[in-house]
Amino acid sequence: MKRIVFTLTLIGLAWNVAAVDPRLSYLRPDGLQPGTEQEIYFRTTRAEDVEDILFYHPGVKVVKINEADDNGFKAIIKAEADCPLGEHKVRLRTRGGLSELRTFYVGPFPTLREVAPKEGEGPQKVALNTTISGAVANESVDRFAVDVKQGQRISVEVECIRLGRYFDDASVAIKNSKGFIVARSDDTPLFIQDCFATTLAKEDDTYTVELRESSYGQLRAYRMHIGTFPRPTAVYPAGGQEGEEVDMKFIDKAAGDFTQKFKAAKPVSFQATFGQQSQPNFRDIAAFPQADGVIAPSGNKVRVSPFPNVLEEEPNNSVGEARLSDTPLPVAFNGIIGEPGDQDWFRFTAKKGQRFDVRVYARKLRSPIDSVIYICNKDGRSLASNDDSGGPDSYVSWTVPADGEYTLRVRDHLNNGGSDYTYRVEFQPREAKLSLYVPDTARYNTQTRKNVVVARGNRFPLILQARRTSFGGELALGPQDFPPGITMHAAHMASNKTQLTAVFEAAADAPIGGGLGNITGKLVGENSADISGGIWQNFDLVQNGNRGVYYKTWVDKIGVAVVEELPFKIRIEEPKAPLVRAGTLPIKVVAERKEGFNGQINVRMLTRPSGLSCTSSINIPAGKNEITYVFNGNSAAEILEHKFAFLGTATVDGATAYVSTQLSPLEIKDYFMVGKITPATTTQGYPTELKVDLTTRTEFPGEATVELVGLPTGTTSTKLQVTKGTESITFPISVEPNARVGLHRTVYCKLSMDHSGHQVTQIL
Incomplete structure (x- = not known):
């Protein structure tokens, strides 16, 4: 027996690996209140050695991490008194990796856990201005009772699909003591598939709030806010000029409209003003309504940009009624399609040769309007128009044909309208923009290999893709705010390319640690303009197969970590011969194994230049140390020096570990x-x-x-x-x-x- 134990100990000492590929399933409760500390349970897998909790936004910090077990751990989290309300992003760092990105919410009210009623008990009694954290069982309804005075507002908001965990559809109703429904809601444009209900109490009464899944299925997690807070459906104007204070009218169908000042702070990063159709919830800029000292848990989305506002002046339902704006372009036209059949006209002047991206901000700001825009001459003859362009919000790229007056027409596609059909049309001067992201590595999966996780003495690959607007030229990529000990290897991204492979290498003595960093791109070359950008990454948190994405979030940072060494490495025997058109070139990949690790290693090619083909992946069999990849060039293979690397994947202690070869040059030449x-x-x-x-x-x-x-x-x-x-x-x-x-x-x-x-x- 002693001999067996001694032998196992020797094998274990050959390589010491922390639990790789940690997973974070959820947080419970899913939020906390500013100025408070909250014990939160993190449901995890392979995170027993958690060392840090990484928050993407300021205002939240870790007070204490308690000891973890196989299923998770508890931590004391503090939200500062000035912590921004709304969604916050989080991921875990262990000695073996980084977890998925998850979200939680900071709300204005104390959090109460739902208590399942005993048989014969009535609804759970709660105070106004309380947040309930819970779940609804299948074919069940959660009920909560609140005492409300006559004339007092009662509002209910639900965060369910916005928690980013499950494809659940909540439905809420408010009933008086006689059982009559006074307000109800299922889906809402403001909160996507989440709901809210609001009304004024007609008498002193005990009201019951009922929450269920719309088809009486289960709600696996929710946060429901019950209180006296205002719940407007829209805000007008739908944005403002950065640095300026705007008088915003909150459109409240229950208690009446009210006005509140909003300071349009300058966005904290370039991504906030990027505004592409593919980036709907850029940086979560919102105006939070407040009444009688009570603030709403969720804000109304607004757009902040460098352009001054021009507000519609009624009547403006025809080209003849359109009033000439005395504010020169670029501007932001704001209006409301106030009733069915309504249309708004604006008149402005422009100079020949001016180039504008004309963008509507409506659905991106959660307005119900499905916009259609027309850019017309001064008499109303259409010069350019658009309904949908990559999304329900309209977009036109327009070059002014001549000096003079022009008009803008805005309507709803189905000629619908209402008091909350707000919109904002920005005439944005055409300018160069750049951002970077990591493309998805698998279908319906936006989490895997979206971080930089490098084992000591090893390498990790990342495919980086560039979004360019209105410029060309080579890009130089580099790390920003990375932990010590990591080196990034990447070629310049050519003007005709949008994607490349970068390899990150950690020194053998690099400190175990990590955080949130950035990868930046910058235009290089003689007389190059000052064009740069960084990470702007989507995470599709709730999706339903090919039916689409129901909830996503965006971040402007990337997780970076140095982790414990792995029991294997891979390297390329760098090719000294070129790959020629219509030719083949064998590439040998060699595995270096620690004693005791004999598992299979999958080797996969990442990015290929035009005209190069090869097997997508090859396995290095268990116990073997090399394989040969064969590159094939077709007759039109692009002649260049390409930098390539292979991804290595293996199972280590039941989880997936990733490594990379070095970044190797490959010459592609004309025929021999x-x-x-x-x-x-x-x-x-x-x-x-x-x-x-x-x-x-x-x-x-x-x-x-x-x-x-x-x-x-x-x-x-x-x-x-x-x-x-x-x-x-x-x-x-x-x-x-x-x-x-x-x-x-x-x-x-x-x-x-x-x-x-x-x-x-x-x-x-």
């Missing part, structure tokens, strides 16, 4: 030789010759072998030797008496050679 075969004719039993004229395109050392491939049945030939100076060769063809008769078009030449230790081939 091109050949032209002179047609030949013969009869059965009579030999002939086949002449091939050769032209050297890429010089090569020594001799190469050329052979005929595809000869008809009954004919044979020999292999011939050529050098870079050979101009023609003639193959002797032996023809048997029973050789197949006919016109044979399948004959071609194959060149092969030993080039710098590589067995390369090419089709002539």
Whole structure:
């Protein structure tokens, strides 16, 4: 027995690996109140050695992390008194990796846990201005009772799908003591698939709030706010100029509209003003309504930009009623399609040659309008128009054809309208913009390999993709705010490319640690404009297969960590020969294993230049140490020096570990030789010759072998030797008496050679 224990101990000492690939399933409760500390349970897998909790936004910090077990751990989290309300993002850092990104909410009210009623008990009694954290069982309804005075507002908000965990559809109703419904809600434009209900109490009464799944299924997690807070459906104008104070009208259908000042703070990062259709909830800028000292848990989305507001002036339902704006472009036109059939017209001046991205901000700000815009001449004749362009909000790229007056027409696609059909149309000068992101590594999965997790003495690859607007040129990429000990290797991204592979390498003595950093891109070259950008990454938190994404969030940072060493590495034996058009090049990948690790390692090619093909992945079998990848270049392969790397994946202690080879150069060149075969004719039993004229395109050392491939049945030939100076060769063809008769078009030449230790081939 002692001998067995001793042997196992020796094997264990060969490599010491922390639990890789930690997972974070959820937090409970899903939020807390500013100025308070909250014990939160983190449901995890493989996170027993958690060292840090990473928050993406300021105002939240860790007070204490309690000891973890196989299922999770509890931590004391503090929200500062000035902590921003709304969604916050979080992930865990362990000694073995980074978890998925999850979300939680900071709300204005104390949090109360739902208590399942005992048989015969009535609804759970709660005070106004309380947040309840709970779940609804299948075919069940959660009920809560609140005492409300006559004339007092009672509002209910639900965060369910916005928690980013489950595809659950909540429905809420408010009933008086007689059982009559006074307000109800299912889906809302303001909160996507989450709901809210609000009303004024007609008498002193005990009201019951009922929450259920819309089809009486289960709600696996929710946060419900019950209180006297205002719950407007929209805000007008729908945005403001950065740094300016705006009088905003909150449109409240229950208690009446009210006005509140909003300071349009300058966005904290460039992404906030990027405004592409593909980025709907950029940086979560919101105006939080407040009444009688009570603030709403959720704000109304607003747009902050560098442009001054121009507000509609009624009547403006026709081109003749459109009033000329005295504010020169660029501006932001704001209005409300106030009733069905309404349309708004604006008049403005512009100068020839001005170029604008004309963007509508409506659905992105949770307005119900499905906009259609028309840019017209001064008499109302349409010059450009758009309904949807990558989303329900309209977009037009417009160049002013001549100096003069022009008009803008806005309407709803179905001619609907209402008091909360707000919109904002920005005339944005065309300018260069840049951001970076990590593309998805699997279908319906926006979490895997979206961080930089590098084991000590090892490497990790990342595919980086650039979003460019209105500029070209090479980009230099680099790390920002990375922990010590990590080096980033990446080529410049060429002007005609949008994607490349970067490799991150950790020193063997790099400190275990990490945090949230950035990867930046900058235009380089002589006389280059000052164009730069960083990470702007989406996370699709709730999706339903090919039916689409129901809730997503965005971040402007990337998780970075140095972790404990892994029991394997992989490397490329760097090619010394080029890959040529119509050629092949073998690439050897070698595994370096720690003693005791013999598992299979999957090796996968990441990014390929145009014209290069290869097997998507190859396994290094258990106990083996190398495989050979074969690169194939087609006849139109892009001639360049490409930087490539392979991803290595293996199971370590039941979880997936990732490593990378070094970033290796690969020269792609023109053909070694091109050949032209002179047609030949013969009869059965009579030999002939086949002449091939050769032209050297890429010089090569020594001799190469050329052979005929595809000869008809009954004919044979020999292999011939050529050098870079050979101009023609003639193959002797032996023809048997029973050789197949006919016109044979399948004959071609194959060149092969030993080039710098590589067995390369090419089709002539």
